[in-house]
Amino acid sequence: xxxxxxxxxxxxxxxxxxxxxxxxxxLSEGLSAxxxxxxxxxxxxxxxxxxxxxxxxxxxxxxxxxxxxxxxxTYDDLTKQTICEVFGRKNVLHExxxxxxxxxxxxxxxxxxxxxxxQACLPEGATVFPNANGTAPGCAFCEGGVHxxxxxxxxxxxxxxxxxxxxxxxxxxxxxxxxxxxxxxYGKGESAVEAILRDRIAAMTNPSVAxxxxxxxxxxxxxxxxxxxxxxEAMLAPVIADVMRAVGDWVYGVDVENLxxxxxxxxxxxGLTLAAAESCTGGLIxxxxxxxxxxxxxxxxxxxxxxxxxxxxxxxVDRALLEQFGAVSEPVARAMAEGVRRITGADLGVSVTGVAxxxxxERGNPVGTVFIGLATPDGTLCRAFAFGKRSRARIRGHAxxxxxxxxxxxxxxxxxxx
Amino acid sequence: xxxxxxxxxxxxxxxxxxxxxxxxxxLSEGLSAxxxxxxxxxxxxxxxxxxxxxxxxxxxxxxxxxxxxxxxxTYDDLTKQTICEVFGRKNVLHExxxxxxxxxxxxxxxxxxxxxxxQACLPEGATVFPNANGTAPGCAFCEGGVHxxxxxxxxxxxxxxxxxxxxxxxxxxxxxxxxxxxxxxYGKGESAVEAILRDRIAAMTNPSVAxxxxxxxxxxxxxxxxxxxxxxEAMLAPVIADVMRAVGDWVYGVDVENLxxxxxxxxxxxGLTLAAAESCTGGLIxxxxxxxxxxxxxxxxxxxxxxxxxxxxxxxVDRALLEQFGAVSEPVARAMAEGVRRITGADLGVSVTGVAxxxxxERGNPVGTVFIGLATPDGTLCRAFAFGKRSRARIRGHAxxxxxxxxxxxxxxxxxxx
Numbered sequence: 001x002x003x004x005x006x007x008x009x010x011x012x013x014x015x016x017x018x019x020x021x022x023x024x025x026x027l028s029e030g031l032s033a034x035x036x037x038x039x040x041x042x043x044x045x046x047x048x049x050x051x052x053x054x055x056x057x058x059x060x061x062x063x064x065x066x067x068x069x070x071x072x073x074t075y076d077d078l079t080k081q082t083i084c085e086v087f088g089r090k091n092v093l094h095e096x097x098x099x100x101x102x103x104x105x106x107x108x109x110x111x112x113x114x115x116x117x118x119q120a121c122l123p124e125g126a127t128v129f130p131n132a133n134g135t136a137p138g139c140a141f142c143e144g145g146v147h148x149x150x151x152x153x154x155x156x157x158x159x160x161x162x163x164x165x166x167x168x169x170x171x172x173x174x175x176x177x178x179x180x181x182x183x184x185x186y187g188k189g190e191s192a193v194e195a196i197l198r199d200r201i202a203a204m205t206n207p208s209v210a211x212x213x214x215x216x217x218x219x220x221x222x223x224x225x226x227x228x229x230x231x232x233e234a235m236l237a238p239v240i241a242d243v244m245r246a247v248g249d250w251v252y253g254v255d256v257e258n259l260x261x262x263x264x265x266x267x268x269x270x271g272l273t274l275a276a277a278e279s280c281t282g283g284l285i286x287x288x289x290x291x292x293x294x295x296x297x298x299x300x301x302x303x304x305x306x307x308x309x310x311x312x313x314x315x316x317v318d319r320a321l322l323e324q325f326g327a328v329s330e331p332v333a334r335a336m337a338e339g340v341r342r343i344t345g346a347d348l349g350v351s352v353t354g355v356a357x358x359x360x361x362e363r364g365n366p367v368g369t370v371f372i373g374l375a376t377p378d379g380t381l382c383r384a385f386a387f388g389k390r391s392r393a394r395i396r397g398h399a400x401x402x403x404x405x406x407x408x409x410x411x412x413x414x415x416x417x418x
Numbered sequence: 419x420x421x422x423x424x425x426x427x428x429x430x431x432x433x434x435x436x437x438x439x440x441x442x443x444x445l446s447e448g449l450s451a452x453x454x455x456x457x458x459x460x461x462x463x464x465x466x467x468x469x470x471x472x473x474x475x476x477x478x479x480x481x482x483x484x485x486x487x488x489x490x491x492t493y494d495d496l497t498k499q500t501i502c503e504v505f506g507r508k509n510v511l512h513e514x515x516x517x518x519x520x521x522x523x524x525x526x527x528x529x530x531x532x533x534x535x536x537q538a539c540l541p542e543g544a545t546v547f548p549n550a551n552g553t554a555p556g557c558a559f560c561e562g563g564v565h566x567x568x569x570x571x572x573x574x575x576x577x578x579x580x581x582x583x584x585x586x587x588x589x590x591x592x593x594x595x596x597x598x599x600x601x602x603x604y605g606k607g608e609s610a611v612e613a614i615l616r617d618r619i620a621a622m623t624n625p626s627v628a629x630x631x632x633x634x635x636x637x638x639x640x641x642x643x644x645x646x647x648x649x650x651e652a653m654l655a656p657v658i659a660d661v662m663r664a665v666g667d668w669v670y671g672v673d674v675e676n677l678x679x680x681x682x683x684x685x686x687x688x689g690l691t692l693a694a695a696e697s698c699t700g701g702l703i704x705x706x707x708x709x710x711x712x713x714x715x716x717x718x719x720x721x722x723x724x725x726x727x728x729x730x731x732x733x734x735v736d737r738a739l740l741e742q743f744g745a746v747s748e749p750v751a752r753a754m755a756e757g758v759r760r761i762t763g764a765d766l767g768v769s770v771t772g773v774a775x776x777x778x779x780e781r782g783n784p785v786g787t788v789f790i791g792l793a794t795p796d797g798t799l800c801r802a803f804a805f806g807k808r809s810r811a812r813i814r815g816h817a818x819x820x821x822x823x824x825x826x827x828x829x830x831x832x833x834x835x836x
Contacts (some may be wrong), residue, residue: 024435025437042460043458290701290724
């Protein structure tokens with residue numbers, strides 16, 4: 001049976017614009033990977049009458065309703081009480097949750113107030129979803145053919161409970177198993193990838209192939225439905241192999257987070273270290289790789305050389321090169337990569353120099369001109385890019401992606417020209 | 419008259435989770451500053467039947483409907499045609515928009531295809547909102563007491579048109595003028611600020627004061643309603659002065675973007691330059707200040723010293739200090755700040771060394787321990803922070819904010835201890 005879903009977020013802070021409803025994006029992505037069509041997102045404030053109305057509308061148009069928010073101790077009554085009213089269930093105390101809450105407070109030497117106990121009340125007969133990242137549990141039940149799932153609002157609690165509680169619950173609704181794999185690509189846009197794969201995309205329904213645009217990159221989702229996970233994987237394997245033959249040069253990973261995590265894993269696997277010399281990216285490359293816990297095992301650090309004085313004084317770039325070719329040039333990119341490799345002692349030095357805009361540089365290089373250098377034990381290479389009239393943020397994003405992609409291609413022994 | 423609003427986003431890519439509905443956050447914030455209550459957010463796909471239903475529901479429960487998306491040449495018919503159907507208006511060609519589009523394409527030496535001309539069709543009698551950042555214009559009309567505004571989906575087009583077209587249209591609906599100012603605070607949480615201001619918040623209705631939590635900081639919005647802008651400003655001035663007396667130490671700016679933009683403006687005003695030596699923030703400080711166009715006039719660059727070898731080899735931190743006190747210590751933070759100031763030639767050097775987690779460091783410093791140094795022409799100072807058991811991203815965010823805030827306080831001659 002095919003399922004359709006509506007997401008209902010409960011939170012006045014979303015309607016005031018204080019926070020963005022990122023839960024909706026994250027749940028939509030997860031539901032889409034499960035083969036469930038999300039037809040509506042709705043947001044209401046902390047207001048029982050409007051939530052009641054939204055639930056009444058939703059149960060008539062979808063068969064899976066997922067609420068986010070309104071489960072914590074302060075607003076506790078709102079989401080659960082209103083759902084119980086609309087679906088005719090009792091909100092009852094779950095003794096095991098109450099015991100878990102008491103133990104949790106005791107372990108932190110805190111007194112548990114009565115409003116906290118309300119978190120242990122859930123609709124009668126509901127499947128409880130424990131909360132690994134907070135105190136409010138979630139739950140799910142089915143009434144009149146409509147599945148109602150309640151998840152907490154804070155994004156990390158919501159995501160954790162979606163994965164640990166909601167996904168198994170939703171998978172069990174179907175005899176079919178849906179398996180998805182995501183190929184992440186850099187260096188070719190969504191429309192170019194779609195053009196290459198158009199015939200395959202049109203010809204296939206199960207498995208299916210769908211391209212998606214992402215900020216500064218794109219991805220392909222391959223999905224198969226079968227009566228077992230093994231059967232679905234067996235259907236996907238030849239399709240992945242076929243797609244890799246067509247666009248594999250641009251695929252930087254399957255089911256991975258981002259380019260920097262792929263570089264991190266490759267560096268770790270090979271026991272190599274990296275350093276970065278950044279001009280127009282201004283620290284973005286270093287920031288992105290150090291977002292990852294444990295980055296210090298592969299990343300030595302780097303230099304943000306925003307002025308020529310830092311390029312020469314700290315990185316040791318020859319002043320003559322800067323004068324002759326300008327800061328945004330291949331010789332300077334090479335010298336920056338070699339310089340940062342030398343002063344940090346890293347195995348690989350990557351460099352970026354370019355014009356992020358909004359204006360051209362003093363030599364008239366157009367906005368989007370970027371040179372990326374890579375110094376290795378076997379020599380130095382450099383690539384030139386023209387990222388065109390994008391915004392400053394997008395040019396910086398592409399420059400950082402191109403730097404990581406060059407490192408990735410080098411470490412994987414892939415072609416170094418895109 | 420008090421107005422209530424519903425935002426309806428049109429876009430299958432939002433329901434698939436490919437993009438987050440950031441337009442809703444941005445519009446909600448803007449409408450809240452205009453004194454308009456946003457009661458619902460709704461998202462539907464590129465599906466006329468579901469959009470029709472959403473519009474039919476919305477016109478019964480609010481008097482301002484703002485749609486985002488579905489105005490471009492490919493989906494052109496969807497939003498405008500459906501709105502025209504529901505509200506009984508004709509979708510007619512606006513000759514002036516068609517002429518503007520033809521000129522725009524001609525200027526770029528591109529052929530304008532017929533589907534582009536559909537962008538020049540808008541509901542009869544609508545107020546046209548020109549699009550400064552794209553080709554699809556927006557518009558607004560009023561039917562049966564309900565105002566319908568159509569804005570484009572891409573966030574920079576949406577924001578631009580909201581400010582230039584929608585805000586003046588909505589302001590004109592009311593004889594009252596609403597003026598808001600936003601005080602940005604760092605170093606005190608929303609609940610602590612609320613506790614200090616509780617009596618004032620409770621006692622005031624016009625002007626009103628409302629605190630909001632933001633990622634790693636908080637803000638206060640002060641709003642006044644009057645019959646002229648001057649009258650509203652006159653009502654706000656004493657309230658701002660009063661609030662500044664109570665929490666002014668933590669206010670880093672009024673109607674400003676963020677801490678880095680305040681530092682940028684102060685450095686520029688004083689003709690000073692900054693450099694950063696970053697350990698646990700790993701380039702975040704450099705990345706944030708270089709997000710701002712023109713950063714090179716105040717920011718020399720910096721060093722990401724993720725290893726002790728880089729701290730000593732590049733920044734010149736004495737190895738004896740590293741061995742005696744460890745990398746996460748006040749003496750090392752001071753030496754890093756002085757080192758980066760010396761090697762870059764900047765007027766001010768700021769440094770961060772700390773434990774971003776998830777694990778403690780090799781000396782057992784707890785997660786969240788952070789030292790921030792500031793080297794100035796008059797000497798060096800250092801502050802210690804304990805950001806507690808936050809996530810790695812939040813500790814890095816707080817460390818960067820604290821570094822910018824220390825620079826800000828130094829440049830403003832404010833107390834240097836929080």
